[in-house]
Amino acid sequence: MAVTISDKHLMKFMSCEEYTAIAPQIQAAHTLLHKKEGLGNDHLGWVDWPVAYDKEEFDRIKKTAAKIQSDTDVFIVIGIGGSYLGARAAIEFLKSQHYNALPKKTPDIYYIGNSISSTAMAELLQLCEGKDVTLNMISKSGTTTEPAIAFRILREMLVKKYGKDGARQRIYCTTDQKKGILKKFATDEGYETFVVPDGIGGRYSVLTAVGLLPIAVAGADIDALMQGAADARTDLMSTDLEQNACYKYAAIRNILYRKGMAVELLVSYEPSFTMMSEWWKQLYGESEGKNHKGLFPASVIFSTDLHSMGQYIQDGRRILFETVVQIDKPKYEITIGYEEGDSDGLNFLEGKTMDYVNKKAFEGTVLAHTDGEVPNVILTIPEVNEHELGYLIYFFEKACAISGYTMCLNPFDQPGVESYKKNMFALLGKPGYEDLRADLEARLK
Amino acid sequence: MAVTISDKHLMKFMSCEEYTAIAPQIQAAHTLLHKKEGLGNDHLGWVDWPVAYDKEEFDRIKKTAAKIQSDTDVFIVIGIGGSYLGARAAIEFLKSQHYNALPKKTPDIYYIGNSISSTAMAELLQLCEGKDVTLNMISKSGTTTEPAIAFRILREMLVKKYGKDGARQRIYCTTDQKKGILKKFATDEGYETFVVPDGIGGRYSVLTAVGLLPIAVAGADIDALMQGAADARTDLMSTDLEQNACYKYAAIRNILYRKGMAVELLVSYEPSFTMMSEWWKQLYGESEGKNHKGLFPASVIFSTDLHSMGQYIQDGRRILFETVVQIDKPKYEITIGYEEGDSDGLNFLEGKTMDYVNKKAFEGTVLAHTDGEVPNVILTIPEVNEHELGYLIYFFEKACAISGYTMCLNPFDQPGVESYKKNMFALLGKPGYEDLRADLEARLK
Numbered sequence: 009m010a011v012t013i014s015d016k017h018l019m020k021f022m023s024c025e026e027y028t029a030i031a032p033q034i035q036a037a038h039t040l041l042h043k044k045e046g047l048g049n050d051h052l053g054w055v056d057w058p059v060a061y062d063k064e065e066f067d068r069i070k071k072t073a074a075k076i077q078s079d080t081d082v083f084i085v086i087g088i089g090g091s092y093l094g095a096r097a098a099i100e101f102l103k104s105q106h107y108n109a110l111p112k113k114t115p116d117i118y119y120i121g122n123s124i125s126s127t128a129m130a131e132l133l134q135l136c137e138g139k140d141v142t143l144n145m146i147s148k149s150g151t152t153t154e155p156a157i158a159f160r161i162l163r164e165m166l167v168k169k170y171g172k173d174g175a176r177q178r179i180y181c182t183t184d185q186k187k188g189i190l191k192k193f194a195t196d197e198g199y200e201t202f203v204v205p206d207g208i209g210g211r212y213s214v215l216t217a218v219g220l221l222p223i224a225v226a227g228a229d230i231d232a233l234m235q236g237a238a239d240a241r242t243d244l245m246s247t248d249l250e251q252n253a254c255y256k257y258a259a260i261r262n263i264l265y266r267k268g269m270a271v272e273l274l275v276s277y278e279p280s281f282t283m284m285s286e287w288w289k290q291l292y293g294e295s296e297g298k299n300h301k302g303l304f305p306a307s308v309i310f311s312t313d314l315h316s317m318g319q320y321i322q323d324g325r326r327i328l329f330e331t332v333v334q335i336d337k338p339k340y341e342i343t344i345g346y347e348e349g350d351s352d353g354l355n356f357l358e359g360k361t362m363d364y365v366n367k368k369a370f371e372g373t374v375l376a377h378t379d380g381e382v383p384n385v386i387l388t389i390p391e392v393n394e395h396e397l398g399y400l401i402y403f404f405e406k407a408c409a410i411s412g413y414t415m416c417l418n419p420f421d422q423p424g425v426e427s428y429k430k431n432m433f434a435l436l437g438k439p440g441y442e443d444l445r446a447d448l449e450a451r452l453k
Numbered sequence: 454m455a456v457t458i459s460d461k462h463l464m465k466f467m468s469c470e471e472y473t474a475i476a477p478q479i480q481a482a483h484t485l486l487h488k489k490e491g492l493g494n495d496h497l498g499w500v501d502w503p504v505a506y507d508k509e510e511f512d513r514i515k516k517t518a519a520k521i522q523s524d525t526d527v528f529i530v531i532g533i534g535g536s537y538l539g540a541r542a543a544i545e546f547l548k549s550q551h552y553n554a555l556p557k558k559t560p561d562i563y564y565i566g567n568s569i570s571s572t573a574m575a576e577l578l579q580l581c582e583g584k585d586v587t588l589n590m591i592s593k594s595g596t597t598t599e600p601a602i603a604f605r606i607l608r609e610m611l612v613k614k615y616g617k618d619g620a621r622q623r624i625y626c627t628t629d630q631k632k633g634i635l636k637k638f639a640t641d642e643g644y645e646t647f648v649v650p651d652g653i654g655g656r657y658s659v660l661t662a663v664g665l666l667p668i669a670v671a672g673a674d675i676d677a678l679m680q681g682a683a684d685a686r687t688d689l690m691s692t693d694l695e696q697n698a699c700y701k702y703a704a705i706r707n708i709l710y711r712k713g714m715a716v717e718l719l720v721s722y723e724p725s726f727t728m729m730s731e732w733w734k735q736l737y738g739e740s741e742g743k744n745h746k747g748l749f750p751a752s753v754i755f756s757t758d759l760h761s762m763g764q765y766i767q768d769g770r771r772i773l774f775e776t777v778v779q780i781d782k783p784k785y786e787i788t789i790g791y792e793e794g795d796s797d798g799l800n801f802l803e804g805k806t807m808d809y810v811n812k813k814a815f816e817g818t819v820l821a822h823t824d825g826e827v828p829n830v831i832l833t834i835p836e837v838n839e840h841e842l843g844y845l846i847y848f849f850e851k852a853c854a855i856s857g858y859t860m861c862l863n864p865f866d867q868p869g870v871e872s873y874k875k876n877m878f879a880l881l882g883k884p885g886y887e888d889l890r891a892d893l894e895a896r897l898k
Contacts, residue, residue: 089760106576109553109561116554123757124814126807127837128724130785131551153814154756156797157789157807164790193796210760270715270772271749279573290761297765304716304765304773306751311599312568314873315534315655316735320742320749322869327715328749340575344602345609351638352601356883362571362602365881369569369598371897372876380872392572424767427825428759431817436810438801452816 010239010389010399013253015260017374017384021329022263027249030259030414035247037413038255041406046413048420053207054405057215058237058398065203066230069217072180072200073224077114080178081139084132084162085222086121087146088154089290091182094214095119095222097287098397101280102228114227115142121158129161141166144225146182146218148204150190153432182217209420211291212405215398229394236398244406253387254403257331258411260385264329265303265415269383271328273321274307277366278335280392282309288404295412295419302415311369322380329383333400334370337391338363455684455834455844458698460705462819462829466774467708472694475704475859480692482858483700486851491858493865498652499850502660503682503843510648511675514662517625517645518669522559525623526584529577529607530667531566532591533599536627538735539659540564540667542728543842547673550725559672560587566603574606586611589670591627591663593649595635598877627662654865656736657850660843674839681843689851698832699848702776703856705830709774710748710860714828716773718766719752722811723780725837727754733849740857740864747860756814767825774828778845779815782836783808 040046041055076083085092096119099107108116116139120132143166145159166175181194182202194201202217213219215237224230244254261272272292274285285307296302306328308317321328344365346358357365374384387403389396412419434444485491486500521528530537541564544552553561561584565577588611590604611620626639627647639646647662658664660682669675689699706717717737719730730752741747751773753762766773789810791803802810819829832848834841857864879889 088757093761104576105573106580109580110576111579122760123722123724123754124807124811125723125725125783126787126811127784128550129787129807131549131555134556135551135554150797153810154760156799157802157810160789160792160797160799161787189796189798196796270770277568278570279568280570286761293762293765293769297762297767297769300768300771302765302769304749304751304769305762306749309568311873312533315567315599315870316538316731317738317742317750318873319867319869320738320747322742322872323745324738324742324747324749325715326745338570339572342571342574342606344605347605351634351641352595352605353634354601354605357602357881360881362569362574365598365602365877366569366571368880369873369877372878372880372893373873375893375896376872376876380869422764424764424825425760427767427821428756428763428814428818431821432810432814433817435813435817436802436805448817448820451820 010236010243010396011253011403012388013256014386014388015256017378017386018260020378021383022267026263027259030263031247031249033262033414034249034255034259034410037258037410038247040413041409047418051207051209051212051420053205054212054215056241057205057208058234058241058402061216061234062203065217066220066234069202069220069224070230073221076142076225077227079140080115080142082136082141083115083117083222083225084141084143085117085119085146086143086155086158086162087119087218088122088152090210090213091146091155091218092119092122093283093287093290094219094401097283098214098219098223098228098233099226100283101392102223102394102397103226105280105282107226112227115225117222117226120162121145121155124154124157129158133165136165141169142178142180144180144182144221145190146204147190148184148210149188150183150193151188153429180221182221209422211294214287214401232394233398236395236400237402238398239395240399240402240406244403254407255410257385257387258407258414261303261411262414264383269327269329270304272303272305273328273330274305275310275330275332277310277370278338279309279312281333282307291404291408294422294425295408296415296417298417298421298424301417310373311366314373321377321382326381329385330377331385331387332370332374334386334388335392336388338366339392455681455688455841456698456848457833458701459831459833460701462823462831463705465823466828467712471708472704475708476692476694478707478859479694479700479704479855482703482855483692485858486854492863496652496654496657496865498650499657499660501686502650502653503679503686503847506661506679507648510662511665511679514647514665514669515675518666521587521670522672524585525560525587527581527586528560528562528667528670529586529588530562530564530591531588531600531603531607532564532663533567533597534735535655535658536591536600536663537564537567538728538732539664539846542732543659543664543668543673543678544671545728546725546837547668547839547842548671550727552671557672560670562667562671565607566590566600569599569602574603578610581610586614587623587625589625589627589666590635591649592635593629593655594633595628595638596633598874625666627666654867656739659732659846677839678843681840681845682847683843684840685844685847685851689848699852700855702830702832703852703859706748706856707859709828714772714774715749716751717748718773718775719750720755720775720777722755722815723783724754724757726778727752736849736853739867739870740853741860741862743862743866743869746862755818756811759818766822766827771826774830775822776830776832777815777819779831779833780837781833783811784837
């Protein structure tokens with residue numbers, strides 16, 4: 009099993025009976041999901057995707073990535089939410105948070121169109137100066153404002169640099185298979201396109217072309233990534249909570265939520281997991297934060313944030329629990345040496361690895377926080393590679409679906425995201441939103 | 454006034470009477486702080502620091518920064534919590550999140566010793582290959598495990614590279630003025646030292662040598678930074694809430710907390726504010742998260758996270774409020790152009806700046822979220838520069854102290870941070886912790 013779960017540091021806060029009591033609800037959620045009878049059942053494309061994905065497109069992604077690696081210094085991912093988070097999370101976790109700065113044979117990768125900051129855009133334009141640049145515009149419809157603005161500006165830059173024909177060879181659009189203004193535009197202009205499949209929501213799209221092209225450009229093995237997800241799909245089917253870490257995690261979240269927990273803190277001891285936590289926050293926050301329900305998803309990196317959020321976690325309001333993602337084997341090891349004189353008092357660690365110390369920090373923290381009445385769930389993965397990551401992604405995706413059904417909501421929609429967009433369009437004077445505008449402007453005065 | 458506050462989008466959730474009702478408590482907090490009669494009154498060095506700081510050391514910081522700029526490719530800040538967050542936050546906000554990647558005359562800057570990840574350390578060692586490296590070790594005592602381990606490893610690297618004498622010219626220690634093992638070691642080895650002053654806690658230390666040396670190395674104007682803080686110190690003295698945005702913010706936080714709000718979300722529309730929010734999270738979380746009290750501090754960047762956390766904020770559990778930090782004038786402006794054919798449907802924005810669109814996103818979001826029953830407080834600063842940042846830092850520091858006293862706790866201690874350390878030391882077999890070890894190990898079995 010690529011992801012294991014431990015509830016050892018949880019049983020002080022709940023009884024075994026609670027598993028028995030919630031099991032029928034987990035069973036019901038499983039049935040809803042696999043019989044496709046639950047809310048949002050038009051968005052279940054991700055369930056079989058690790059085996060059902062388009063093999064021809066997959067090969068084309070690998071070929072395109074190789075071409076991009078050969079002719080590109082700066083690869084720019086244009087997308088917001090699920091259209092960049094998964095790719096960035098996977099690249100930083102598999103490669104490095106310092107992926108761009110480290111020596112490598114693959115292009116630098118930047119993410120834009122995920123804000124409306126002119127400063128972020130101006131800096132990116134600076135970073136492109138004198139470099140060979142390729143764009144990957146990612147948007148199901150093409151109408152999302154943030155990436156659309158970035159794409160317009162960067163397209164202009166590319167046309168200036170390479171001419172219209174040259175630019176055409178350096179623009180890839182990941183979008184709807186048939187409809188939408190981006191699909192039409194790409195077809196008209198002759199840009200190569202990849203597919204954001206129907207039936208897979210943005211936050212579930214990292215294993216489609218949305219995530220796969222950038223991840224492949226970074227030099228990661230996307231075959232192994234898909235195999236990991238496929239293995240998870242096979243493994244995580246049992247409705248016996250003792251046999252299925254994924255369903256057990258979903259059960260625990262619901263048990264703790266119903267006890268009054270308001271915040272789930274995702275914890276990792278590896279800084280390279282930072283963006284994975286951001287991906288997780290979208291997955292869970294957007295899936296469950298509705299109908300005035302849901303756990304507020306937050307994240308920390310330890311021991312880093314033990315020196316910032318640690319005090320609150322240890323002794324603030326008792327409304328939170330921690331889910332720790334532990335990695336058995338680190339990517340690199342470093343052994344602590346001996347020092348004559350022991351000026352820093354660290355010689356008691358001589359011959360120990362940093363990871364050994366990191367693991368003791370983890371153990372000490374779990375005990376300290378549970379002493380402070382913070383329930384701890386521990387998920388463990390064996391190591392950092394594409395297979396384990398694919399497995400973990402599918403694990404979290406499926407746990408989210410099961411957890412959401414258990415919480416009695418539609419885990420696959422996000423109606424609340426429209427509210428700010430509608431207001432923004434009206435305030436910007438976008439055609440079709442005239443009626444709303446005057447009202448909003450009056451409220452702002 | 455360099456920071457203004459608007460409660461326009463708050464008055465739906467509270468009445469004016471509540472300001473009147475809490476004013477005496479704010480007045481009392483003000484008196485406790487300025488008469489130095491409150492809890493933690495041995496940690497009030499930051500109050501007058503913007504005028505009382507050591508001018509001689511300040512000049513030496515500037516000279517040292519100039520030397521480092523002249524002989525260093527990679528400047529490494531070794532520190533955890535308050536010993537790196539403020540510097541990193543200021544540098545990313547003033548310069549860029551892409552500070553290292555952008556063309557510049559100042560050194561690359563990396564932050565280490567803020568985790569125990571061997572992967573993070575191994576990557577940093579790679580990044581140093583073939584580069585001229587300088588270290589700034591920052592620790593009041595020198596005994597904090599994370600930076601101590603990093604310092605031992607990097608010192609060894611430096612000695613290998615430059616010899617013992619050469620390394621000596623490239624190691625700067627920011628530590629206690631007189632005592633502690635780092636001070637002793639630095640003196641013995643002949644490293645230049647700067648002071649972590651007594652009476653200023655880690656989370657309040659960004660305007661001391663702790664933050665100032667790295668910030669100056671990045672090429673920022675630390676005179677203007679201190680002047681901004683000094684101006685805030687003068688401005689933010691009135692106990693009339695209508696005259697003092699800082700006290701009003703402290704009052705609002707307490708009013709909303711007592712209504713049952715559990716989470717305060719710090720919001721910015723500039724990605725470069727990301728680490729400022731992390732700094733803010735330590736400041737507020739560590740100051741108030743105690744005695745089972747306090748607002749859980751979280752942060753988002755919009756519109757980025759409207760596509761991840763937006764759904765939860767709009768329609769999840771109604772336990773949160775937002776504090777938005779708006780910046781009137783962005784660092785760079787970009788105007789959206791006209792496109793023949795309007796393939797992306799954006800021509801209605803022709804001639805508008807990106808920042809105009811960003812501001813409309815902000816307005817639309819405030820209205821959407823208040824419609825969703827999320828109270829919004831708006832803080833506004835005029836622009837991104839050292840003076841405004843110094844002002845904002847002092848504003849948040851003072852508001853935190855006033856807020857903490859109003860919440861009836863000691864805003865300046867952090868007893869909970871010791872819990873994990875003690876356990877970790879025992880599990881690592883550190884001399885002096887033998888008694889605890891067997892007990893902890895039994896609990897882990």
